[in-house]
Amino acid sequence: MTQEQTGEVVVIGPDGQPIAVPADVLKDATAPEANEDEERDVTDLVEQPAKVMRIGSMIRQLLEEVKAAPLDEASRNRLREIHQASIKELESGLAPELVEELERLSLPFAEQQTPSEGELRIAQAQLVGWLEGLFHGIQTAIYAQQVAARAQFEQIRKGLPPGVSLSPEGQPAPGQGGPQQGGQHDHGDTSGGLYL
Template structure:
């Protein structure tokens, strides 16, 4: 049985072949499985970092922040594809044996915020590539030969 090429080429199921840019964009966007959850976690982590920088933390507050940080990493890991989860685990520091200092907590939180920002930048780049690929291309020289607009139209802006 031979297949007849569709309008997009000899692809199976008649779907068009993705350009390398479009394929990269799709992969980048697909790396986040739960974007709303990831956004919520990112906002929380960023606010915790702001709080940790602005106020002195006693032992109990540092212990609480450490547990929140570790739980946030687990939650974020559940919201992303396995390769991002592995990257997150590799990049995050080992859990401190005792109670982390304020400086250690700020570093841990800052590192997590930076990693999340990188993930969001990847998503934005993927979306921009998708939009650029979906934008219709104008033929060469098109746009310069637009017809003249009538002068003195009916509205104040024409």
């Protein structure tokens, strides 16, 4: 029974070990979007990934600070301002779909009232959790793209004539009789290479 008959493709994972992946997963990962209403790839939804990562790291650190020390009224007000500014900055690095989701999930603090430590912890933890989910989604999408690329590379490699192999960059491997080999003699170059 071949891999095609079982509906699985073997891909080499990041640790160098073979991984059996259902063939339909690869088809889904490489298939073009058929419908405009379908959910976009999460890697396309983060327009400024470095900015989102920086803000996420800052928010995580703030959550640790809120957990570690008691806060007076002034520091709670300052944290509320930082939290609101962080959300605005995050929104500038995200696609409209993620901005809408973030706005639905992050409830604003009351303007006239100082939030309690508990309210701040909950808001910060919620935002950190949402960002971690976003980061995991991005990692999963990138892994799926890598799996699809490896499968595509393997398909190309199998289609090569016998005796020819490709390097990881997709070029004929050295000494494999690519189109450049033998070209030196056609131009009368008999120098023998770059030896001193």
